[in-house]
Every structure is written in structure tokens, then in C-alpha cells.
Amino acid sequence: MVSDHLARKILQAAEELGYRRNPLAAGLRTRQTHTVGIVLPDLTNPVFPPIVRSAEHTLDAQGYTAVLADTGNRRRRERTIIDNMKSRRVDGLIIAAARRKDPVVDDCVELGIPLVLVNRTVDKHHVAAVINDDELGIELALTHLLDLGHRRIAYVGGPQNTSTGHRRYKSFIRLRQRFGLASERELAVNAVDYTETAGQTALSRMLASHRDFTAVLAANDLLALGCYDELRAHGLRCPDDISVTGYNDMPFVDRFDPPLTTLHIPRKVLGVQAAKILLERIRQPDAPIKQVRLEPRIVVRGSTAPP
Amino acid sequence: MVSDHLARKILQAAEELGYRRNPLAAGLRTRQTHTVGIVLPDLTNPVFPPIVRSAEHTLDAQGYTAVLADTGNRRRRERTIIDNMKSRRVDGLIIAAARRKDPVVDDCVELGIPLVLVNRTVDKHHVAAVINDDELGIELALTHLLDLGHRRIAYVGGPQNTSTGHRRYKSFIRLRQRFGLASERELAVNAVDYTETAGQTALSRMLASHRDFTAVLAANDLLALGCYDELRAHGLRCPDDISVTGYNDMPFVDRFDPPLTTLHIPRKVLGVQAAKILLERIRQPDAPIKQVRLEPRIVVRGSTAPP
Numbered sequence: 001m002v003s004d005h006l007a008r009k010i011l012q013a014a015e016e017l018g019y020r021r022n023p024l025a026a027g028l029r030t031r032q033t034h035t036v037g038i039v040l041p042d043l044t045n046p047v048f049p050p051i052v053r054s055a056e057h058t059l060d061a062q063g064y065t066a067v068l069a070d071t072g073n074r075r076r077r078e079r080t081i082i083d084n085m086k087s088r089r090v091d092g093l094i095i096a097a098a099r100r101k102d103p104v105v106d107d108c109v110e111l112g113i114p115l116v117l118v119n120r121t122v123d124k125h126h127v128a129a130v131i132n133d134d135e136l137g138i139e140l141a142l143t144h145l146l147d148l149g150h151r152r153i154a155y156v157g158g159p160q161n162t163s164t165g166h167r168r169y170k171s172f173i174r175l176r177q178r179f180g181l182a183s184e185r186e187l188a189v190n191a192v193d194y195t196e197t198a199g200q201t202a203l204s205r206m207l208a209s210h211r212d213f214t215a216v217l218a219a220n221d222l223l224a225l226g227c228y229d230e231l232r233a234h235g236l237r238c239p240d241d242i243s244v245t246g247y248n249d250m251p252f253v254d255r256f257d258p259p260l261t262t263l264h265i266p267r268k269v270l271g272v273q274a275a276k277i278l279l280e281r282i283r284q285p286d287a288p289i290k291q292v293r294l295e296p297r298i299v300v301r302g303s304t305a306p307p
Numbered sequence: 308m309v310s311d312h313l314a315r316k317i318l319q320a321a322e323e324l325g326y327r328r329n330p331l332a333a334g335l336r337t338r339q340t341h342t343v344g345i346v347l348p349d350l351t352n353p354v355f356p357p358i359v360r361s362a363e364h365t366l367d368a369q370g371y372t373a374v375l376a377d378t379g380n381r382r383r384r385e386r387t388i389i390d391n392m393k394s395r396r397v398d399g400l401i402i403a404a405a406r407r408k409d410p411v412v413d414d415c416v417e418l419g420i421p422l423v424l425v426n427r428t429v430d431k432h433h434v435a436a437v438i439n440d441d442e443l444g445i446e447l448a449l450t451h452l453l454d455l456g457h458r459r460i461a462y463v464g465g466p467q468n469t470s471t472g473h474r475r476y477k478s479f480i481r482l483r484q485r486f487g488l489a490s491e492r493e494l495a496v497n498a499v500d501y502t503e504t505a506g507q508t509a510l511s512r513m514l515a516s517h518r519d520f521t522a523v524l525a526a527n528d529l530l531a532l533g534c535y536d537e538l539r540a541h542g543l544r545c546p547d548d549i550s551v552t553g554y555n556d557m558p559f560v561d562r563f564d565p566p567l568t569t570l571h572i573p574r575k576v577l578g579v580q581a582a583k584i585l586l587e588r589i590r591q592p593d594a595p596i597k598q599v600r601l602e603p604r605i606v607v608r609g610s611t612a613p614p
Contacts (some may be wrong), residue, residue, distance in 0.1 A: 035391065044558065049377075052350060056377060057472040060384070065391045068375040070356075070363060084342065084372045088395060152537035210483070225562065251351065255532065 034064050036278060037085040037155060039078065041097035041202030043070035045194065045222060047250040047267065048096060051118065055094060062279055064091070071097045076296040078104055086113065092278045098122050099161045102210040114281040118274040121163045121291075128281060130273045130292045134167035137263040137296040141217050141245045142175050144261070144298055149306045150243065152182045156227060157190035163252045165190065168219045168247070187213060191223055199226025200233075207234060214242060214307035221246035221253050221262055224303075228256070239305035249299055258302035265296050331442070338497050341371050343585060344392035346385065348404035350377035350428075352501065352529060354557040354574065355403060358425065361578030362401060369586055371398070378404045380500060386472055392470050393420065399585045405429050406468045421588040424583040428470045428598075435588060437580040437599045441474035444570040444603040448552045449482050451568070451605055456613045457522040457550065459489045463509045463534060464497035465526040472497065473543075475554070477525045494520060498530055506533025514541060521549060521614035528553035528560050528569055532612075546612035556606055565609035 036059055040048050056066045067090070069081040078097055082104050085093065092114030093179030098105055100123045108115045109125050117129040125245040145153055155172045169190055176183055186209045191198035199218060206213070207230065218224035224246035232236050238244050238258055246253065246262035277290050343366055347355050359591050363373045376392070378385040385404055389411050392400065399421035405412055407430045415422045416432050424436040452460055462479045465472030476497055483490055493516045498505035506525060513520070514537065525531035525567065531553035538545050545551050545565055553569035560567040 042357060043350075043375075044353070046351070046353060046559075052377065053379065056379070065387060066376070066462075067375065067391075068350075069373070070359065070375065072360065072363070080372060084374075088342075228562070252353075252559050252563075255535075255563045256559075256561060256570040257566075259564070 001038055002234070015158050020278060032091050032282075033089050034055060035088075035090045036064050036066050036092050036094065036275075037082070037090040038066050038068045038094045039072050039081060039085075039097050040068065041073050042194070043068075043072075045250070046252060047221070047248045047265075050251065050267040051096065051271040051274075054268040055118075055275040056271075058272045058275035059279070064279070066094075073097075075099075076300040079231050086111075090284045092116070094118055094274050094278055096120065098163070100163055100166060101161070112285065114285060116274045116278040116281065118270055119164065123163070124219075126289050126291075128271075128277050128289045128291065130277065130294065131163070132265045132270075133293050134164055135171040137247055137265075138168050138217070139175055140296065140298040141247070141261075141263060142172070142179070144300065144304065145215045145217065145243065145245065148215075148243065151307075152187070152207050152213040152215075155188040155211040156196050156214045156216055156218045156223050157188065157207075158223065159192055160190055162194075165219060172217065182213075191219075191226075194220050194222055196222050196226040196229065199223030199301065200230045201226075202228040203227045203234075215304070216242060216244045218244060218246050221248045221250045221260060224260055224262070225256070239303050243304040243307070245304060247296075254301060261301045261304040262299055263296040264299045266294050269294055339398050339589075340396050342395075342397045343371050343373050343399050343401065343582075344389070344397040345373050345375045345401045346388060346392075346404050347375065347377050348380050350375075350379075350502070352557070353527070353559060354555045354572075357558065357574040358403065358578040358581075361424075361575040362582040363578075365471075365579045365582035366586070371586070373401075374606045380404075389415070393418075399423070399589045401425055401581050401585055403427065405470070407470055407473060408468070419592065421585060421592060423581045423588065425577055426471065429468070433596050433598075435584050435596045435598065437577050437584065437601065439572045439577075440471070440600050440602050441471055442478045444554055444572075445475050445478035445524070446482055446566075447603065447605040448554070448570060449479070449486070451607065451611065452522045452524065452550065452552065452602075453486065455522075455550065455611060458614075459494070459520040460522045460524055461513050461520040462495040463506055463513075463523055463525045463530050464495065465501050465530065466499055467497055469501075472501075473528060479524065489520075498526075501527050501529055503529050503536060505535040506530030507537045508533075510534045510537040511540075522611070523549060523550060524553045525553050526556045528557045528567060531567055531569070532563070535610075546610050548612040550614070552611060554603075561608060567574075568608045568611040569606055570603040573601050576601055579582040 009164045071078040094116050097278045098117045098120045102122050105122050121129045157169040189202040191202040216227050227244050249262045249264035376388040401423050403425045405424045405427045409429050412429050426435045464476040496509040498509040523534050534551050553567045556569045556571035
């Protein structure tokens with residue numbers, strides 16, 4: 001609408017006057033704020049920061065700022081946070097905190113808010129998502145334990161209201177049957193949260209009834225750490241007495257005593273892909289919805305050994 | 308302006324209609340958004356999430372929502388983030404990312420934006436802050452090493468553009484003199500960042516010139532982990548060959564191999580106090596500025612032993 005020359009002069013004058021773009025004011029005109037919300041279920045779980053970091057880098061390179069929020073796994077807080085973000089007109093949301101039935105995600109879908117789920121997904125809707133191949137992960141961990149010679153393998157699962165908790169548990173049960181392994185109900189307990197404490201509680205229930213398993217397959221690294229604690233409390237050594245595997249390969253697990261055998265998920269790719277897909281959805285709301293499933297790989301460390 | 312009875316009826320009707328408070332709209336009237344920004348220097352450093360978590364709880368209980376941002380230790384990003392938060396009219400800021408000379412903090416002070424610094428502070432201004440007694444921390448670590456019998460003690464410091472890096476280094480140099488310890492310049496190297504890699508680089512410089520120290524006092528836990536890595540790379544064992552101490556007692560350090568002797572900082576109190584002081588500043592902008600200094604305590608674990 002104005003000549004290039006004039007536009008350059010205006011920009012130069014603005015810079016000299018120290019003018020800074022006001023995203024709210026700009027948002028009133030363009031209806032875009034160039035801000036994206038990232039919602040995490042648990043900021044204290046070290047698996048999330050690297051995912052956030054790589055999403056932020058991708059968003060930043062495209063002129064978008066990320067604001068984060070930590071639900072602390074509380075449903076009410078998730079609702080408050082997302083309502084707050086919506087009313088502040090974020091251009092879109094990356095949600096790592098989704099539950100299988102998630103009224104907040106339902107709302108966003110209904111309202112047409114650009115949205116990408118990361119790490120976890122929901123049961124209904126066809127929602128854009130970047131997740132891990134949970135079935136493959138469990139198969140890799142189980143095969144590793146079988147290769148070492150384990151046959152009585154316990155399972156400490158995650159909360160069943162999350163897609164990761166649910167899919168990993170289903171996979172374990174299915175594979176356990178396929179391989180003809182011990183299948184007592186008590187040998188698979190799902191923890192109520194993805195935390196060390198919940199993992200410890202789950203394993204303590206199993207140790208009370210069945211002491212004859214030689215390995216524990218845990219559905220995430222924090223649960224595996226809880227298993228370390230419970231084994232130590234019973235005077236059992238890992239891996240000498242019982243092997244333990246985790247899921248996520250979160251930062252620092254290679255430094256633990258013993259270093260944890262676990263499933264590495266491509267954290268950077270998760271973050272980058274989530275950001276890219278979200279930016280696509282913001283720019284082309286009617287484009288087909290993308291779901292990306294990334295393959296984990298097993299990282300063998302000191303927490304697993306032959307029985 | 309309306310009767311209690313009418314007010315109750317209106318609120319009830321609003322609830323029945325599913326009306327939710329729109330913070331932006333409410334903000335236009337009250338000039339308050341009930342949102343607080345929390346700015347972190349490095350989301351991947353596990354010391355910060357528990358501080359954020361306890362600040363969030365305190366804010367939440369008072370009807371405030373926290374939005375977080377991670378600067379990734381990049382100055383430009385810190386500026387962008389805070390500009391963005393200001394233009395979105397956060398009611399105040401909790402900044403954990405302050406540098407000793409910090410133009411962004413200067414701006415906020417000038418503009419009268421309610422502000423609390425946490426963990427780190429700035430050189431000039433009298434700014435509200437909740438920090439640790441860095442001098443006491445270094446004295447506790449050094450005394451512990453002296454009590455074990457160490458006399459040649461190396462120091463791996465933090466970035467000197469942060470108050471923690473600067474104060475801890477000054478304390479070490481002063482105490483080293485007071486106790487009449489070896490004081491070669493090469494025995495104290497400051498890392499460029501608070502990261503494992505920077506800690507490893509700093510220690511490698513020392514190992515190249517002076518191999519005769521028996522302990523390393525590191526200015527934070529990530530630096531101490533970098534020292535673990537460098538010692539291992541040289542075939543040196545901790546604590547058998549060289550003892551290592553950290554600072555922060557961040558989550559998971561008790562699980563490392565060896566578990567890290569470090570300075571525990573009261574993370575919950577840091578977060579709660581920062582939130583409380585900020586809320587006071589928002590409500591009473593003219594009240595006297597509070598600065599709180601919390602005392603660390605030493606936690607002795609497996610990374611320190613007699614020389």
C-alpha cells in the first residue's frame with residue numbers, strides 16, 4: 001500500500017525512536033499474536049525441557065514466542081491455564097499434558113484453536129500429534145530382557161488415563177502372551193502417576209506378593225527410579241538380583257547408579273516436529289491433520305544383566 | 308455499587324451460563340491481568356522446576372496464573388520474552404535469569420514493573436530479591452574439604468556475569484587466603500556457563516597444568532557433573548583420587564555415581580518467598596523493597612573423602 005522507499009523510511013524512523021512491536025496491538029489488527037502456548041504435565045520430569053527447548057528454537061526462528069505452563073498433573077489447573085492462554089489469544093497450543101479423555105482438548109478442537117499434541121494423544125478426534133511408537137518401545141525392552149534370559153518379568157506401568165500408560169500396558173500384556181511368559185495378574189501393576197513415589201508403591205505391591213521375578217520393565221524412567229528405591233529398601237541389588245528398564249532416556253539417567261537401560265525417544269525431533277506442525281496449522285487451518293509417530297531405540301546400560 | 312443479594316444472583320446466573328472470567332477483558336477494567344511471568348535462564352537445569360512449582364502454588368492460591376519463559380541463557384531472547392510479557396500486561400515478573408549488569412532489569416525498574424529476582428541478583432539498584440547466602444555456601448564446602456584433610460583444592464567457578472558466579476568466586480579466593488591454602492592462579496578457573504560441558508572444559512584446563520590437587524570445589528551441580536566426566540576421561544576416580552563438591556543439591560544428584568556432596572538450597576522457600584514478595588509489590592508498589600537471603604546447608608554424600 002506504500003512504496004518500498006517510504007516503508008524503509010518509516011521502519012528506520014521507528015527504529016531510531018526506539019519503537020518496539022507491541023504484539024497485543026499488532027494482534028488487534030492481524031488477529032495474530034505470534035505467541036504459542038506450551039502446556040506441560042510435569043515440569044520436574046527432565047524429559048520435557050529438551051522437548052520444549054527444541055520447540056522454542058523452531059518457533060523463535062519463525063518469529064514466534066513460546067509461553068509455558070506447568071499443570072502439575074492437575075486437571076483443574078490445566079483448564080485454568082488453557083482458558084487463560086485462549087483469552088490472551090495465543091495463536092496455537094502445543095499440549096504435552098493430554099489425557100485419553102480430555103475435555104480441554106475437546107474444547108480446543110471444537111473452537112478450532114490450532115493445536116498439536118506431543119508425546120501423548122487422546123482417544124477420540126483426529127488431532128495433530130507427534131508421539132512415540134509405544135508398542136515398538138515395549139517390544140524392544142521386552143526382547144532385550146528375553147535375550148538376557150529373563151522369563152519372569154514384572155511390569156510397572158503408568159497411569160491408564162494417559163495414552164502412553166494405556167498403550168504400553170496393552171502392549172506388554174499382548175507380548176507377554178505371545179512369548180508365553182508368566183502372566184499372573186499381580187505381575188503387572190499400573191502406577192497412579194509417572195513419579196518415583198508412584199513407581200515405588202507399585203513395585204512394593206508386587207514384592208509383597210511375588211518375589212520370584214528377575215526383571216522389572218517400567219513404563220517410564222521416573223517409575224524405574226522408584227523401582228531402584230524399592231529394591232534398595234528390600235536389600236535387593238540392581239542388576240545382580242533384579243534387572244530394571246525404563247522409558248524416555250531422560251537427561252541424567254546415564255549418570256545414575258546403576259546407569260539405566262531405557263528407551264531413547266528422539267526429544268529434539270519431537271519438539272521440532274510439534275512446532276513445525278503447529279505453525280502449518282496456524283497458517284493453513286484447513287490442511288489435512290498430521291500425526292507423526294517416532295521410533296524409540298533401546299539404550300543398554302548397567303541396570304540390566306542376565307538373571 | 309450493587310447489593311450483596313443482587314451480586315450473589317448475578318454470580319450464580321453467570322455460573323449457570325458457564326461464564327468464565329476473561330482475564331484480558333477484566334484487565335481492561337482493573338488494569339490487572341492476574342498473570343505473572345516467570346523467566347528462567349535454563350529450563351534444563353533441574354534446580355529451577357521445583358522453585359517454579361512452589362512459586363506457582365503460592366500464586367495459584369491467590370488467584371494468579373504463572374506463564375513461564377526459558378531464555379536458554381541468551382540475552383536477546385530474554386529481551387524478546389520480557390517485552391512480550393510486558394505488552395501482554397503481566398502484573399509482575401519473577402526473574403531467575405538476571406545478570407549482574409542487566410539492561411532488561413534496568414528497564415523494568417525504570418518502568419516501575421513489579422519485579423522480584425530469585426536465585427541471582429543485579430549489581431546496581433535496590434531490587435526485591437530472594438537469593439542464597441553464596442559466601443556461607445562456599446565456606447561450608449571449603450570447611451568440609453579442609454576437615455577431610457584436603458589442602459590443595461581446585462575451584463571450578465561459574466560465569467562471572469552472574470551474581471552467584473561472581474560472589475562464589477570472590478568467597479573462594481578470600482577464604483583460600485584466610486586458610487593459607489595453595490593459591491596458584493591456575494587452581495581457580497571460571498566456566499563460561501553453568502553447564503556440564505563448561506565445567507568439563509574448565510577442569511581439563513586445570514588438569515593440563517596442575518595435577519596435584521586432591522579436591523575440586525565446583526560452583527554448581529552441573530559444573531560438578533562436568534568434573535565427574537573429565538575425571539573419568541583421565542582415568543581418575545571420584546572420590547578415591549579426587550573429591551568433588553557441587554552447589555544447589557538439584558533433584559537427582561543423590562542418585563548419581565557417586566552421589567554428590569553439595570550445598571542444599573531451600574528451593575521451596577525460594578519459590579514461595581519470591582511469589583509472596585511479588586504479590587506484595589503488586590498490591591503495594593510503594594512498600595519498602597525486601598531482599599531475603601537464605602542459608603544453604605551442606606549435604607555430605609559419596610563424592611568426598613579424605614585425600
